[in-house]
Amino acid sequence: MIDKYAVFGHPINHSKSPLIHGMFAAQQDQLLEYTAVDIAEEEFEQRVEAFLQEPGKGLNITVPFKERAWALAAVRTERAELAGAVNTLWRDESGSIRGDNTDGAGLVADLTCNHRIQLDKSRILLLGAGGAARGVIKPLLDAGASELVIANRTLSKAQLLVSVFGPVGSSNHQISACDFQHLPEGNFDLIINATSAGLSGETPDLPVHLMNEYTICYDMLYGTSETPFCRWARQHQASKSLDGLGMLVEQAAESFLIWRGIKPDTAPVIEALRQSLGQQ
Numbered sequence: 001m002i003d004k005y006a007v008f009g010h011p012i013n014h015s016k017s018p019l020i021h022g023m024f025a026a027q028q029d030q031l032l033e034y035t036a037v038d039i040a041e042e043e044f045e046q047r048v049e050a051f052l053q054e055p056g057k058g059l060n061i062t063v064p065f066k067e068r069a070w071a072l073a074a075v076r077t078e079r080a081e082l083a084g085a086v087n088t089l090w091r092d093e094s095g096s097i098r099g100d101n102t103d104g105a106g107l108v109a110d111l112t113c114n115h116r117i118q119l120d121k122s123r124i125l126l127l128g129a130g131g132a133a134r135g136v137i138k139p140l141l142d143a144g145a146s147e148l149v150i151a152n153r154t155l156s157k158a159q160l161l162v163s164v165f166g167p168v169g170s171s172n173h174q175i176s177a178c179d180f181q182h183l184p185e186g187n188f189d190l191i192i193n194a195t196s197a198g199l200s201g202e203t204p205d206l207p208v209h210l211m212n213e214y215t216i217c218y219d220m221l222y223g224t225s226e227t228p229f230c231r232w233a234r235q236h237q238a239s240k241s242l243d244g245l246g247m248l249v250e251q252a253a254e255s256f257l258i259w260r261g262i263k264p265d266t267a268p269v270i271e272a273l274r275q276s277l278g279q280q
């Protein structure tokens with residue numbers, strides 16, 4: 001019987017995951033089926049359990065269920081444990097449901113492999129302190145960031161993340177929290193937008209002094225046209241202004257690796273998606 005995979009979310013109609021995993025499977029000669037399934041709020045846990053009986057081999061989980069997937073997983077990777085959210089589920093040989101979070105690894109892979117950005121000893125400003133921000137902090141620190149400033153509209157949420165991640169890993173990095181009115185002086189190597197402001201056409205209210213000619217800006221969002229944060233970055237002479245399409249494909253590739261034991265070639269898939277979005 002064909003191996004089945006799916007992404008569960010609500011809503012799910014805009015998901016690119018079936019397209020991405022379909023391209024991975026074709027590229028790697030893997031016979032599998034991957035569908036997007038809209039799940040009613042009250043049915044999530046029951047639907048996951050039912051799907052992960054044979055022949056359901058693995059699931060991606062997206063908004064609004066990532067925290068519930070974390071709670072449901074019997075065994076979690078360290079990065080998922082700290083992220084407080086799970087986007088990849090599968091059943092191990094003993095029958096236990098395992099959970100991982102590949103979002104942060106996807107971001108780091110896009111930054112370092114696709115865009116050739118060096119994270120070692122970098123100074124990073126992370127905008128936002130919600131689920132999206134939380135999922136990428138440990139992978140950014142593991143990639144060698146020497147300073148991470150978490151800035152959020154609501155200061156207490158950024159401070160909470162500092163208390164969670166401050167003690168994690170080596171002592172070679174500094175983590176601090178602030179709101180947008182008290183951002184430190186510039187010279188950031190990288191500014192990452194992990195807020196959802198762009199979904200409503202907005203961008204956090206940021207002072208211009210953050211930027212210098214070398215600062216790279218990365219928006220975890222993407223779209224058919226330039227995101228509001230990428231526009232802000234370009235207008236303020238960022239050295240590069242990058243969207244999150246590569247992160248989307250890279251996190252999917254990490255899931256594919258977990259399930260199938262093979263890492264797909266992401267570059268042609270990113271290229272195909274950019275074309276399908278009309279970006280090129």
Ligand code: ATR
Pocket residue numbers: 127128129130131132133152153154157194195196197202203204205
């Ligand atoms: P996600 O899972 O996408 O991270 P979330 O957990 O609801 O979603 O978090 C949304 C993040 O975007 C938060 O950091 C939020 O700031 P607050 O914690 O102050 O709410 C941030 N955000 C959303 N809209 C914003 C806006 N217009 N300006 C600045 N920050 C915004």
